[in-house]
Amino acid sequence: SQQGEEDPQALSIQEGENATMNCSYKTSINNLQWYRQNSGRGLVHLILIRSNEREKHSGRLRVTLDTSKKSSSLLITASRAADTASYFCATDANWGRRALTFGSGTRLQVQP
Amino acid sequence: DAGVIQSPRHEVTEMGQEVTLRCKPISGHDYLFWYRQTMMRGLELLIYFNNNVPIDDSGMPEDRFSAKMPNASFSTLKIQPSEPRDSAVYFCASSLRAGATNEKLFFGSGTQLSVL
Numbered sequence: 250s251q252q253g254e255e256d257p258q259a260l261s262i263q264e265g266e267n268a269t270m271n272c273s274y275k276t277s278i279n280n281l282q283w284y285r286q287n288s289g290r291g292l293v294h295l296i297l298i299r300s301n302e303r304e305k306h307s308g309r310l311r312v313t314l315d316t317s318k319k320s321s322s323l324l325i326t327a328s329r330a331a332d333t334a335s336y337f338c339a340t341d342a343n344w345g346r347r348a349l350t351f352g353s354g355t356r357l358q359v360q361p
Numbered sequence: 362d363a364g365v366i367q368s369p370r371h372e373v374t375e376m377g378q379e380v381t382l383r384c385k386p387i388s389g390h391d392y393l394f395w396y397r398q399t400m401m402r403g404l405e406l407l408i409y410f411n412n413n414v415p416i417d418d419s420g421m422p423e424d425r426f427s428a429k430m431p432n433a434s435f436s437t438l439k440i441q442p443s444e445p446r447d448s449a450v451y452f453c454a455s456s457l458r459a460g461a462t463n464e465k466l467f468f469g470s471g472t473q474l475s476v477l
Contacts (some may be wrong), residue, residue: 278461282465284466290470290471291365291452291454291468291469291471292404292452292466292468293468294465294467296467297465322462333419337404339425341463343469348394348406348409348417349466350396350406351396351403351404353402353403354403361451
């Protein structure tokens, strides 16, 4: 089963708008990562946030983590057509299997 | 660095045939992962290696699947015999020494497998 689930499944916005994607997970984690996947390509790492961090920024990306709610959000500000892709959260459970488990992803379409 | 290299990029085969997917991780990366991506099940971890040793293969669907890592620069995922339900995109990924989950993964471009 998926450790992380993204919401919404699909999102369509206009260029210049902000895009917010959410991720919920089930078990305690050490860290949470966000990845982007362009159509027909492999996943590319965007940002990693550790369980003791609440917010992290990288360029136009802002990630928050709420461990009490077992949720994270990815905000892309001033979106561009090139941001069109699928976005996945990935978590590591701090027990058992020590490898990343990916959510189902959010498909983001940025209209020029 | 050329990144994680997978081959072939596309594979079309008939049911019952053997399929071998190949992966060259980034030099110096001690962890190698095989994932499978389908619309229905998303990204699933099949198996991962640390220093060429399989650590967790609990995601391998059944005995028809096998993976090897004979050295630090090469891994294979074999399906024998293949079935239509194996059709998916298979990704290889690698990461640095810090651990299986403390570091980011670098993904290859994937192998699109179609079993007819």
